[in-house]
Amino acid sequence: MTSRNTLFLYSTTVSDTGYVRSNNQDSSFAGERLIAICDGMGGHAGGDTASTIAVRSLAHIEKDPGSPQSVGDVASLMETSVIAAHDAIVGKAKHEHKLAGMGTTVTAVTLVEDHWVLAHIGDSRAYLLRNGRIIRATKDHSYVQHLIDTGRITPAEAKNHPQRNVVMRVLGDFDIDPRPDISVRKAQAGDRWMLCSDGVCGVLSDETIRETLETVTNPQDCAQRLVGMALKAGSTDNCTAVIADANIPLDPGEPGQRHQIPLVAGAVSADLAPLAGILGTTVAQAPKLRDEYAKSPAQKAAELAAAQSGADAADSRANAASNAANGYGSDAEASGNTAGGGGYAASDSADMGESDDSDSLDGHAHVVDKSVNGADVDGGSDAPTDGADGQSGDEPEETPNIAVPQSKDPAAADEIMPDTSEIPIVKKRDGTVVSDPRDPVVAVALAHKKAQDHERHRKRLHMKRGVVIATIIVIVGIIAGVVYGAWHWSQSQYYIGESDGYVAVYQGVNTNVFGMEMSHIVRSTKISVSNLSENTQQQLQRGVTMSSQQEAEQHLAILITESNENRTQKEREAAASASPSASASPSSTASASAANSANVSASPSASASASPSASASGQGAAQ
Known part of the structure; x- marks a missing residue:
């Protein structure tokens, strides 16, 4: 049997671009059930988009579930939401090539059943202050932390390591496991959380953070102080801090009643409408960093010089007017000093003194719930009061940036649903707007969207295949035409x-x-x-x-x-x-005749010598 929380988060956040960066890629969320910090990366166009998608993917956890949830269910929901943010970032990068390589860290804490559920990936940090002791609840997924764990460098050496900004685990368009670290711990009244980007914890020591969290009781003042100290310490990155206190509400009210308006800061605050639609409630932009912290030393020096020059000119004019008074100047001066002295005393009192209940629980709730950067969200009272940033009521107040959900804004009933990238927003029959990936209606819409994307992808492939085939046919036709033309010409030769x-x-x-x-x-x-x-x-x-x-x-x-x-x-x-051979034949005949003559002249002796033998032979034969 589950039970509802007896504790509620009173949270606020501050984010600043810093003195070096040109844009703010951090995004933060401060609600009464969820706080989150996301540090984006990936160039001018990618980091802010990635951190915005991550916050929007987690925002639905802030909503009152209507029925009690177990710690295990919420832990699983946070892991699922972080992975959904990863998928949304990857999908966005595939559709828009200029966003390729973008990513973000995620550190988020949820309060459920008086337990803290922490999801973490990247090098942003979560600190828990409990009973004066600070606990670093996260472990950096960075290269220098790996070197520290393996004993290659010391924590002191990591502060100045050239690769201290390299992260090894992060959400985004990378081949990295997107599953976050999930941890659970028992919540106690008085617990104070601080979530911050590495622009803050990278330059402030844990002891400095502990002392500030313990001594500056007002959450907004604490966040302002931490971000301001980080900038003064030389931070070159965006600086963002979320401060959240766990307290028992003085007036619990009805179940599901809100005790504060969710605040957002950084890149995600550029468009509040999608978050208002997801949460179904008003969302406000967090107070900006006060001028005393936001201005660089060079800007302050220039303003101080200008102010001193103006004061000198005013003194010169006052002296000239006093000399021209001819005797009336002393009374006027005395009267002026009396009035001026009273004014200065009142001003000093306003500057030096603080409201008695500014650090109390009721004043705490008023600062977070009702006031946004010194302006009353609900209209406030008619009496002039000091703003949340400590400025006097006589100074002009900055108009807060607030968004209400479309279901509560009749003028926006016909507007298009806000875009949350890859996670669909579904408007139910009862008028509520949800984007929880585990909601059955959202799951059906997500499946339908995936089917539509698959069909569009199939059609694109079919079209590409047709274009390739047509191109091949055209090329083959051209080649055949050239060959036929050449053959036809050759047959005329x-x-x-x-x-x-x-x-x-x-x-x-x-x-x-x-x-x-x-x-x-x-x-x-x-x-x-x-x-x-x-x-x-x-x-x-x-x-x-x-x-x-x-x-x-x-x-x-x-x-x-x-x-x-x-x-x-x-x-x-x-x-x-052949003719010369025939004319040469008479000499041959003469030679042959001479030879025959020689043979004839020689024949008598041959005949004579041969005759007796022949006669003898004849006689012998006769006998």
Whole structure:
């Protein structure tokens, strides 16, 4: 069985751009159930967007759930909301490329069932002051903290380390686990929380923070003092602080009754309407940093010099007027001093004295609930009072920036729902506006939105695919047209070349494209290439280009004539080379005759010598 809180948070916040940065990328939230600090990063356009998305994603936790919630449920809800913020930041970066690389830290504390539930990721910090003792409730997810944990450097060395601003875990457009550290502790009346960005805790020691939290009881004064001290200590970053006190309300009122108006500061305060729509209640911009802290030393010196110059001029004019009075000046001066002295005394009293109840619980609630930077949100009383920033009632008050939900503003009934990036805002049938990712109505809307996004993505892919296919078809068509045009032109060309040792007429050009011949034979001849001159043979190897087939036929006739002449010439040369052999045959005959004569003259002896043998042989045979 769960029970409602017996404690309520009275919180406030202050955020300042600082002396160095050009824009404020921090965002903070101060409510009665939720406090949060988000330190954005990612360039001029990204850091403020990321921290704003994170605060809007967490803001629904501030709403009264209507029924008691367990600590476990709220812890799970905070983790889910932080992850939803991460998804929203990533989705925003994908849709807007100029925001690529943006991210933010998140440190948030929720009060439920008189327990503190803390969600933390990044290097922002949460301090808890309890019974005069300060507790650092978070651990920095930074590179220097990793070096400290591994014993490579000391905490003192980390203060001036060149990579002290490098974070290792953060929400955003990075490949990093977005799940936050979740811790739970019992709440006590009198607990004071301080959440701050590294622009504050990076230059102030824990002891300085503890002393300030303990001695400056007014939450707004405490936040102003801490941010101002950080700037004076030389902080070069945005400086933001959230101060929250846990107290028992003097008048609990009805269940769900608000004890203060939620305050926001930093980048998220640029547009309060989305938060007012999410919470269903009025949201106000937190007081700005007072001039005594906001102005740099150079600005203060210039103003002091100008004021001194003006005072000297006023004294000169007063002396001149007194001398011109001729005797009446002493009485006037005495009267003036009396009135002036009373005025100065009253002014000093107003400057030096503080309201008796400024640090009491009732005065505390009035400062946070009713006054925003010295202005009464609900109209206030007719009596002049000092503003929350300590300025006298005679000075002009700054008009607070306040937003009311559309359901409470009839003039805004027809306006478009505020944009909270990737987390849809749903208006229920009862008129309430919710953005809790765990609300069934929001879950249905989120699923519908995802389905629409998927369908749009599918259509974009289909369109891109169609464009690619059409482009390919066009390119192929152009190539085909070029090839066909080249082929068609080639078919109007002719040349004479060689084919298997004979002259042939070709239609086309003597080349090939991607292995495809751009010509073919239209007439073969019996003109042997060997019967042509060597010069003509070389021309035929290269191809003799003709403008038409008729011209090719005419040139072919020339080649036929040349071939016939060359063949006739070769035959004559062959005949001429054969005639000298025939005229040389008589001498051969004479030689043969002489040889025969010699043979005849030698034959008698041969016959004589051979005859007896032959006779003898004949006789022997006869016998």
